[in-house]
Amino acid sequence: MWTPRPALHAHVILYSPLHRCYARADPTLSRVWVDAPIPYLGECGFLLHFQDGCYHLESSTHCFLSHLDRLVSQPSTQTAFHMQVRPGGLVALSDGEGGMLYAQGPRLLLGLGSSPHRGEEWFILQHCPTWVSLRSRSRKFLSVIYDVEVYAASEHLTPMSLFQFESDNDNLTLQLRSANGCYLAQRRHRTVLANGHPLECDTFFRMHWNCGRIILQSPNRRFLGIAPNGLLMASVTIPGPNEEFGIRLANRPFLVLRGRYGYVGISPEHDLMQCNMDQPNCIHLLPCRQGIYHFQAQGGSFWSITSFGTFRPWGKFALNFCIELQGSNLLTVLAPNGFYMRSDRSGTLFADSEDITKECIWEF
Incomplete structure (x- = not known):
């Protein structure tokens, strides 16, 4: 029997068209x-x-x-769940014994049941989007206030x-789309x-990078700044x-990197x-400065770099990695040795590129 396997990146979100909401893990209640x-x-x-023909959903807290x-x-x-697919990115997950996964009860708990109604077992499987926060030179967050005005006025992060x-x-x-749904x-x-x-020309800004900090240029060729x-x-x-x-990933406590030849990970x-x-390993992100992160392996040790520009996952000391976003769910990593991290045909991860090439672009 054929088993569907989405070509999508492994970091996903689940959207319910019926309830018009996304699935959200609650680590406090384990729901x-x-x-x-x-x-x-x-x-x-x-x-x-994906393992042995079934799927496992892992939350951001690794449950x-x-x-x-x-x-x-x-x-x-x-x-382990079995997956059914429909055109349009629709998927349904079951236990293989008649139970389907869908939202139930007044609080919309995601659980197994045997009687979904109106197609509530179908979800749209999407690549996890990138949400960021932006900070001015005065270390104030850019925030939307009074519905549409954008100020650098908040010292605390809010939606x-x-x-x-x-x-x-x-x-x-x-x-940049704000939480109010507008750009x-x-x-x-x-x-x-x-x-x-979405299609309005005045919403498109050109981005430039300077050591992990972003500079935005408006359609009139002037640069965005704080009055x-x-x-x-x-x-x-x-x-x-x-x-x-300063820019920081807001909804990514970890990275899952996929390059030209597969995912970044540890092989026995x-x-x-x-x-x-074929299967990814998580890179836990420890924010250091704006755009600068420490890379931590799942066991708690840090990434270390050798004199040959290769990496080991059991370092004792945290090193600085500079992340620059290059597109929707695409990034480059400037390693501690001053070179860009790249994939290699041999399967070994290197940091030895002075310029950004296709091998330096990572999907996350």
Whole structure:
């Protein structure tokens, strides 16, 4: 019997068209609810593992959804689900014995049941989107206030300080969608407001990078910066420190990297990190500075780099890795030795590239 296996990246979200919400893991109660209208939380992301013809859903806290409607610490036959597919990215998960996974009860608990109604067992499987926070030179978060105005005024991260990072992978243009569902757009008097629509030309900004900090250029070729009153504006023609923004991944406590030859991970046959794995390993992100992270392996040790530009996952000391987003769910990694991390045909992961090539682009 044929078993469907999506070509999608392993880091996914589950959207219920019937309830118009996303699945969200609740580590406190060890449950999964279908109650998130916008998937900006890390808890909305799941790793989809394929093993022995079945699928296992792993939460952002590395617990697995079980047939008992709870999150458990280890994968087993009780966390294995069979997948049915329909056109349009629709999937349904079952236990193979008549039970289907769907949202139940007034709180929409995701669990097994035998009587789904109106197609509530069908979910749209999507690649986990990228949500980021942006910080000004004064270390204030960019936030949408008064519905549409964008200010660098908040010292605390709120849902209105989060933006979905949507980028054209070919020409490095960027759209930022706020939690209110609208895009940042350049408006009259060079102000930038969160009231744009997806295809509106004023919502496309060109991005430039400087050591992990992002610089945004508006359609009128002026650069975004912060006015004295904290308002976000496109005002200057030559960018300076005031036009550089710290950027941090908001819904990614870890990375799952896939390159040209497979996933980045650990192989029992090699002592070096590999880049041709069929199943991924998580890289835990420990934020250090804006755009700078420490890479931690699942066992708690840190990534270390050899004199040959290869990596081992059992270092004792944290090293600085610089992440720069290159498109929607695409990034490059500048390693501690000053070279870009790249995949190699041999299967070994290297950091020896001075320029960004196709082997340096990672899907995450």
